Amino acid sequence: MEHLFHGQNRHLHSIGFANALSQAIIREGNEENHTIASYEENGRTAPLLEDESLELHGPPWAKEGILKHKHHLEAMDKKSKDRHWNEVFAVIEKGYMKIFTFNMNAKAARSKAKRRPSAGGVVGGGNWADNAEELHSFLLRQTMASTLPPPGYSKTRPHVFALSLPTGAVHLFQAGTSDNVREYVQTANYWSARLSKEPLVGGVSNIEYGWSDNVINTALIGRPESSPTTIGNSGAPRQSIQSSIRSSMDHGTMKPRLPGDKVVLSDWTPPSQSMMASNLMEVDQHKALSAYVKNVEEEMQRHQELRAPLMIAFSPRHPNAGKAMANFEKKSAYLLRELVKFKTYIDALDYANDTRDKIYKEREERLKAEEEAKKEEEQGDEEAAKDEDDMSATALAQSYGSLMSAFDSPQR
Known part of the structure; x- marks a missing residue:
């Protein structure tokens, strides 16, 4: 095509x-x-x-x-x-x-x-x-x-x-x-x-997705250490007891051991996007989008730093572990999409600004060339008019001389 x-x-x-x-x-x-x-x-x-x-x-x-x-x-x-x-x-x-x-x-x-x-x-x-x-x-x-x-x-x-x-x-x-x-x-x-209007960043929420301070801080400070493994004949019974505890916990027959196991987790969903139009001038819109991208980059870094603490906040086989990690990945993917989208917006405004400057420069050069051409044309017209005036004055003098000669001829 x-x-x-x-x-x-x-x-x-x-x-x-x-x-x-x-x-x-x-x-x-x-x-x-x-x-x-x-x-x-x-x-x-x-x-x-x-x-x-x-x-x-x-x-x-x-x-x-x-x-x-x-x-x-x-x-x-x-x-x-x-x-x-x-x-x-x-x-x-x-x-x-x-x-x-x-x-x-x-x-x-x-x-x-x-x-x-x-x-x-x-x-x-x-x-x-x-x-x-x-x-x-x-x-x-x-x-x-x-x-x-x-x-x-x-x-x-x-x-x-x-x-x-x-x-x-x-x-x-x-x-x-x-x-x-x-x-x-x-x-x-x-x-x-x-x-497009940039969303608000850093809103405070009481909803638990698996990485609040109640879960992460408690996990870092108060995680129980694993009991040392005994040597000899008592090793097998000890391992059997641990397996029994883990199995009981998997079936919900005893209280959870880790802080993340105790909380009720909600499904993380992306914040709603504002469909209201931005009312900013273009230069201010560029500044607002750039500030938003910076905030998203910082939030993305903070969020990634939670990955390691998140791994120790839940028992490996507890349902909350899988749900918290799913929430974590959903938010990571959302932040990445926002970063790509709004960086694309900034690039689009930059390209438009560069193209506009190029157009204005070409327009200015064209107007300047037209003014110079007009000025040269006016100067040429002035010179032509001056030459015409000079020729007219010479012709007038010659005509006047001929006329005076004609009047003088009969008197002689």
Whole structure:
């Protein structure tokens, strides 16, 4: 699959087409727009994009084109029922990724016709909106786009990227080239980085997951030492007694020996992700995300330091031992995902900032060149006008001399 548009003029035209398409569909479905997301956008004080002219330059602020789409997962570890690849028209802009199809079924076409106003129904130029159906609208918050490493999805689909949603759903998109994939990923991650609000870190909870101070500190301070093994004939009976104690404890017939065995453990679950939009300016958003990444790195280090104490806080065969370790691994995996996601966000903002600086520099150089060219043109006009004035003065003097000669001739 090749790029849909080539050249800057056609690219600018295509961005305009996508804007008109999405706006037309939004207007037709206006009754569905009173959502929490739209309410938040109306209440924003910081602009979504501080310089909207940047959208005209395409990625990482806007990207569109024809893709192949596959709904891979509906939720974590739950495959989608329909996992076919379908051709779609994708638009990423202003915090959303929308995908459209131009092959509406009869039911969708009738529904669309009923919502269409009878008078003045044509929006924009032509009836293209009549044939477009919005399949999905992805709110780019707490999402992450990532390129599938070689060989991609398969040998026949090498250029594929995944969009992971906070619900656990995953959508796959196939593009024509690796550059195209990179631009979609950069644009999707920029908007998620721009609008995602970082979670609070270090909240205090009374829920016991297996590594509270009550368990860990007690385990370090008061763990009973193992009794020395006796030598001789008494060794066998002693070993038998220990086995009996361990067996009794496994069957719950005696009190637990270690501090972790006494507590009631809850299942650890990741904290809910905030879907509220960040209201910070871009530079402040970068600072907030960087601070969050630093906090996550510190928490991850503290959490890993609990691994060794956790191993001695529970009896090896006690149910709490397995549950505590499962909780520990769940939190470790969550912290790692957060670290990867928010570092990706920071990289996306850094790339956008570098690209913006490059655009501004090129714009400044172009304006400077235009000013110099205009100045040279004005100087040329002034010199030409001066030469013309000099020639006019000379011609006028010659004409005056000829006229005076004509008056003098009869008198002689």
